[in-house]
Amino acid sequence: EDQVTQSPEALRLQEGESSSLNCSYTVSGLRGLFWYRQDPGKGPEFLFTLYSAGEEKEKERLKATLTKKESFLHITAPKPEDSATYLCAVQDTGGFKTIFGAGTRLFVKA
Amino acid sequence: DVKVTQSSRYLVKRTGEKVFLECVQDMDHENMFWYRQDPGLGLRLIYFSYDVKMKEKGDIPEGYSVSREKKERFSLILESASTNQTSMYLCATSGVGSPEQYFGPGTRLLVL
Numbered sequence: 001e002d003q004v005t006q007s008p009e010a011l012r013l014q015e016g017e018s019s020s021l022n023c024s025y026t027v028s029g030l031r032g033l034f035w036y037r038q039d040p041g042k043g044p045e046f047l048f049t050l051y052s053a054g055e056e057k058e059k060e061r062l063k064a065t066l067t068k069k070e071s072f073l074h075i076t077a078p079k080p081e082d083s084a085t086y087l088c089a090v091q092d093t094g095g096f097k098t099i100f101g102a103g104t105r106l107f108v109k110a
Numbered sequence: 111d112v113k114v115t116q117s118s119r120y121l122v123k124r125t126g127e128k129v130f131l132e133c134v135q136d137m138d139h140e141n142m143f144w145y146r147q148d149p150g151l152g153l154r155l156i157y158f159s160y161d162v163k164m165k166e167k168g169d170i171p172e173g174y175s176v177s178r179e180k181k182e183r184f185s186l187i188l189e190s191a192s193t194n195q196t197s198m199y200l201c202a203t204s205g206v207g208s209p210e211q212y213f214g215p216g217t218r219l220l221v222l
Binding site: 031032034036041042043044045046049087091096097098100101102103 | 114141150152153155158160166168200202204208209210211212213214215216218
């Protein structure tokens with residue numbers, strides 16, 4: 001059964017303190033791994049799709065990487081506006097369903 | 111940019127009422143999805159549609175139905191609202207060949 005586990009559940013950082021969020025996944029065949037950002041009371045905002053192990057993508061202070069079993073979202077020198085919940089999700093090659101993790105709530109203090 | 115809109119941001123209904131939530135997308139995407147999101151349970155798929163008039167059950171379809179008469183619109187229907195359907199409802203779309211989903215702003219539904 002496809003599964004996505006994110007850690008930690010919550011992360012508190014000082015502004016400028018770099019860190020990483022982890023997403024461990026189990027799928028029979030990976031079609032894509034996705035990262036989303038969700039602000040309170042809003043819908044998730046798409047950030048990245050990663051398709052194969054070794055792939056990396058960057059956007060501003062965020063960098064996503066992928067191995068065969070996990071993905072990391074690295075946040076470099078975060079700012080308070082990076083505070084949000086970050087969701088990881090996977091879709092396997094078998095169909096349309098996307099499995100979401102529970103998310104990591106990130107708090108960045110000025 | 112993909113734009114996905116939902117008919118209401120907030121909705122308050124009484125137990126037993128019929129509730130319609132509508133989602134409209136402007137990107138000509140084939141696939142549309144309805145999720146609910148609850149604290150501690152994450153995003154759960156209710157129904158999805160990969161073409162007009164086609165629908166597939168997700169993980170939690172009980173108490174819900176859907177309608178897709180036009181490509182750009184996907185409606186979620188609560189036939190007889192119950193308090194355990196109080197939740198945040200999210201619509202999403204994706205295109206053929208691009209597996210990532212794009213979400214609407216969400217509808218926060220309160221059933222009293």
